[in-house]
Amino acid sequence: MALQISATNPEHPALLLELPWHLxxxxxxxxxxxxxxxxxxxxVVRYARAGDEVIAVKELAERPALREYQLLRDLDRLGIPAVDALGVVTGRTDGAGDPLEPVLITRHLGGSMPYRSMFETTMRPATMHRLMDALAVLLVRLHLTGFAWGDCSLSNTLFRRDAGAYAAYLVDAETGDLHTQLSTGQREYDLDLAxxxxxxxxxxxxASGALHPSVDPIDFGNEICSRYRRLWQELTRTSVYPAGKYHYIERRIRRLNDLGFDVAEMQIEHSSNGDTVTFVPKVVDAGHHQRQLLRLTGLDTEENQARRLLTDLESWMATQDDYAPGDPLGARPEVLAHRWVREVFRPTVRAVPPDLRGTMDPAEIYHQLLEHRWYLSERAQHDIGLDIAVxxxxxxxxxxxRAALPPPIDDVTAM
Structure with missing residues (x-):
C-alpha cells in the first residue's frame, strides 16, 4: 500500500511528507x-516539527486512528476543549517493505502541560483542587454534548493556566463515543472510571514521593465525582417558581452565566392551575465570557481569563469621557473595547520581554500583571497604576x- 496522508488543511500534507514515515x-x-x-x-508518542508547527504524532492501528481523528474533529465542531486533529498517515512501510503502524497527528496545545510534569515539584493541595475543578468542567461539557469519554483520567488530559485556575483539554478520544444524549448510566460509568x-x-x-503529604489519593478520586455532580445539578436541574416571578428565571440564567455557561434553549411550562412556572435549561453551552470578550474585542481566551479581562475592560470604559451607556451620542461598547485592546491590552503585554514570558499566552500575562498590580496596591494602600506594576x-x-517555567515553543531547539 502506498503512503497516504489524510489532513484537515491542504498545506499540511506537503509539510508532513518531510518527516521520516519509513521509521x-x-x-x-x-x-x-x-x-x-x-x-x-x-x-508511542513523539513531538515533531512540521514547518512552523509543533505536532504530536501517535502510533496506533488504522481503524482506531481514523476513528479518533473523526471524533476529535467532531469535538472541535462542537466547541469542546480538545487537541486539534491534523491528519492520519497510513500505508507506512520500513526500508524492507514491512508494514508500520499508522499514525494520528494532532497539533501541540501551546502552553499546556501533562499532569506528571506539573508534579515535578510538589504540588500544593489548593492547586490539586483547581485541577479537579478543571477536569470536572471538561467532563460535564463532554456529557452535555453527548460524548462518553470511556477513559477519563489525568493522563488523558492536558492543562493550561487560566487566570489563577486551569483549563482542561481532552487529549485521547480513542475510547470515546458520540451520542445524541447520554443516559444517567453512561454518565455514571464515565464518572466511576474517572x-x-x-x-x-x-x-x-x-509511591514516587511526588505527592504532597496532605493529599489523599482516594479522597481526590472521590472529589472529582462530587464536583461533577454539583455542577451537573446546577446546569440541568428543574426549577419551580411562583407564577409572575419571572425575574427568578432571569436570576437562574444569570447564575449559569456566572458559572461560564449560556442557556441556548429552555423549556418553560405553567402548571395546570396557573400557580407555578417550571423552568428547565434544555441546552447549555459553555464559554459565556469567552464569547462576550471575543465579540467585543476579537480576543480568543480561556473562560476565566475572559472573565478577568472583561472586568478590567468595564472598569476602564467607565473612566472614558465618551462612555455614556444609553446615550446615542456616546461611544458604543465595541468601539471602546477595541480602543482598550489598542491602547491598554497590547502595549501592556508587549512591555513584557518575550524571553521572560515562558509558556504564558497574552491573556495570561495580562492577568498576571493585574494580579501584581492588585498586590502592590494593597501593600501601598493606594492604586499604583498599571505602568508601575508592569x-x-x-x-x-x-x-x-522564568527558571521554573518550560521553554516557549519558539525557543525550543531540536534535541
Missing part, C-alpha cells in the same frame, strides 16, 4: 523531534519565575 516513531532522528514533556500513553483512574494515578505519584513585575517577579 518507527521510537527510531525517529533527534533533529526531527521537539523536547517537550510527554504524559503516559499506551502508544474516580478509579485518578486515584490510581495519584497513588503512583505518592515594571516591578518584569524586574522582580519574572526573572525568578
Amino acid at each position: 518507527p516513531l521510537e527510531e525517529w532522528p533527534e533533529h526531527h523531534l521537539v523536547p517537550l514533556p510527554r504524559g503516559i500513553s499506551r502508544h 474516580r478509579v483512574n485518578i486515584s490510581g494515578e495519584l497513588l503512583d505519584l505518592e 515594571k516591578d513585575y518584569i524586574d522582580n517577579v519574572l526573572p525568578k519565575a
Whole structure:
C-alpha cells in the first residue's frame, strides 16, 4: 500500500511528507523531534516539527486512528476543549517493505502541560483542587454534548493556566463515543472510571514521593465525582417558581452565566392551575465570557481569563469621557473595547520581554500583571497604576519565575 496522508488543511500534507514515515516513531532522528514533556500513553508518542508547527504524532492501528481523528474533529465542531486533529498517515512501510503502524497527528496545545510534569515539584493541595475543578468542567461539557469519554483520567488530559485556575483539554478520544444524549448510566460509568483512574494515578505519584503529604489519593478520586455532580445539578436541574416571578428565571440564567455557561434553549411550562412556572435549561453551552470578550474585542481566551479581562475592560470604559451607556451620542461598547485592546491590552503585554514570558499566552500575562498590580496596591494602600506594576513585575517577579517555567515553543531547539 502506498503512503497516504489524510489532513484537515491542504498545506499540511506537503509539510508532513518531510518527516521520516519509513521509521518507527521510537527510531525517529533527534533533529526531527521537539523536547517537550510527554504524559503516559499506551502508544508511542513523539513531538515533531512540521514547518512552523509543533505536532504530536501517535502510533496506533488504522481503524482506531481514523476513528479518533473523526471524533476529535467532531469535538472541535462542537466547541469542546480538545487537541486539534491534523491528519492520519497510513500505508507506512520500513526500508524492507514491512508494514508500520499508522499514525494520528494532532497539533501541540501551546502552553499546556501533562499532569506528571506539573508534579515535578510538589504540588500544593489548593492547586490539586483547581485541577479537579478543571477536569470536572471538561467532563460535564463532554456529557452535555453527548460524548462518553470511556477513559477519563489525568493522563488523558492536558492543562493550561487560566487566570489563577486551569483549563482542561481532552487529549485521547480513542475510547470515546458520540451520542445524541447520554443516559444517567453512561454518565455514571464515565464518572466511576474517572474516580478509579485518578486515584490510581495519584497513588503512583505518592509511591514516587511526588505527592504532597496532605493529599489523599482516594479522597481526590472521590472529589472529582462530587464536583461533577454539583455542577451537573446546577446546569440541568428543574426549577419551580411562583407564577409572575419571572425575574427568578432571569436570576437562574444569570447564575449559569456566572458559572461560564449560556442557556441556548429552555423549556418553560405553567402548571395546570396557573400557580407555578417550571423552568428547565434544555441546552447549555459553555464559554459565556469567552464569547462576550471575543465579540467585543476579537480576543480568543480561556473562560476565566475572559472573565478577568472583561472586568478590567468595564472598569476602564467607565473612566472614558465618551462612555455614556444609553446615550446615542456616546461611544458604543465595541468601539471602546477595541480602543482598550489598542491602547491598554497590547502595549501592556508587549512591555513584557518575550524571553521572560515562558509558556504564558497574552491573556495570561495580562492577568498576571493585574494580579501584581492588585498586590502592590494593597501593600501601598493606594492604586499604583498599571505602568508601575508592569515594571516591578518584569524586574522582580519574572526573572525568578522564568527558571521554573518550560521553554516557549519558539525557543525550543531540536534535541
